[in-house]
Amino acid sequence: MDFLEFSMSSRLKFSQLDASDLTDSPRGEDEVLVPEAADRRTAVLHLVKANPDGTTAPDIARALKTSAPTALRALRELEREREVYSRMLRRIQIWYPNGRLIHPYLELFKEIRGKTYRLTVQEGRAGPSVQIQEQSFSLLHGKHVDGAIFVDYAAVEDLLSAIKELTNRYEATSGRMGERPK
Numbered sequence: 001m002d003f004l005e006f007s008m009s010s011r012l013k014f015s016q017l018d019a020s021d022l023t024d025s026p027r028g029e030d031e032v033l034v035p036e037a038a039d040r041r042t043a044v045l046h047l048v049k050a051n052p053d054g055t056t057a058p059d060i061a062r063a064l065k066t067s068a069p070t071a072l073r074a075l076r077e078l079e080r081e082r083e084v085y086s087r088m089l090r091r092i093q094i095w096y097p098n099g100r101l102i103h104p105y106l107e108l109f110k111e112i113r114g115k116t117y118r119l120t121v122q123e124g125r126a127g128p129s130v131q132i133q134e135q136s137f138s139l140l141h142g143k144h145v146d147g148a149i150f151v152d153y154a155a156v157e158d159l160l161s162a163i164k165e166l167t168n169r170y171e172a173t174s175g176r177m178g179e180r181p182k
Contacts, residue, residue, distance in 0.1 A: 002097075012079070023077040023139075025121075026064070028166075033049065039073050040064065040070070041074045041077060041078060044060055044064070044071060044074040044075060044078065044084055045066055045084070046061050047063055047064070048075075048078070048084050048095050048096065048097050049097045049100075050098055052096065053096075053098050054087075054093055054094035054095060055094070056069070056092060056093065056094060056095065056108075057093065057095070060074075060075070060095075061166045077182070080174055081145035082133070082145070082148035082149075082150065083097070083098055083100055083145075085098055091182070098122075098124075098150075099122030099123055099131065099150075100122060101120055101121075101122055101123075102121050102122060102128065103121075103122050106120060106121040107119070107120045108120070115134060116135045116137070117132060117134055118133040118135055119132050119133075119137070120133075124150075127152065127154070128152075128153040129150045129153055130151045130153055130156055131148060131149070132148060132149070133145050133147070134146045134147045134148070
């Protein structure tokens with residue numbers, strides 16, 4: 001089956017990519033690729049990004065020559081990191097990339113008090129949005145996204161104003177907030 005067609009205006013195209021398309025080295029037909037967890041997540045993310053109209057966990061599993069639960073685990077981890085999102089369409093979970101970086105210049109890594117933040121302006125379905133990711137690094141797990149938010153580009157000034165208001169409130173009440181009521 002080359003693709004599944006839905007009655008809605010979108011199409012889910014079965015990925016014509018396989019695991020060998022995600023590396024620089026050619027692979028023999030008899031060689032089986034079993035990527036490590038971090039590499040698997042990267043490969044899954046590349047497959048989702050290669051299918052902006054959506055793809056499914058079984059399609060990704062076939063392309064990577066792995067099981068559907070393994071692909072689904074990687075997709076859910078990427079979803080927690082806000083790299084992908086899913087929608088149910090007729091009892092089928094379809095996975096989409098969460099946005100595309102508009103230009104490499106619009107990506108900023110900022111270290112603030114020992115935490116690394118990745119700020120980007122991304123192209124989204126409803127227009128540009130700012131993504132703020134909190135990242136950490138460990139020798140055991142490598143780079144890991146601890147959390148992320150998306151803010152519509154038009155609402156960035158409103159968010160900054162709300163943060164400023166909150167910091168002003170905190171400063172006005174500092175010392176009193178930590179006290180226990182008598």
